[in-house]
Amino acid sequence: MKTVNLGSQTAGAHAYSWDGTDDAGTAVAEGSYSFTVSSSSTTATALKYAEVYGVSNSNGTTQLNLGLSGNVTLDKIKQII
Secondary structure, three states: OOOOOOOOOOOOOOOOOOOEEOOOEEOOOOOOOOOOOOOOOOOOOOOOOOOEEEEEEOOOOEEEEEHHEEEEHHHHOOOOO
């Protein structure tokens, strides 16, 4: 487990890249990891990055295929980088 204090942040989307180590600085095994975001002053929502594998349109609804993350509608997309 690794705890990272990013300090005070402005409203909006912010990027963070994990270096693949735990609190002791030891590299952890490859795999799928999850994370949580907390805030003392407001509600924080963690966003996920995913590669787009395809785009489909069914009954007027456009969806992105995000592979193992599933399909999402465009209203769920917060940022494209």
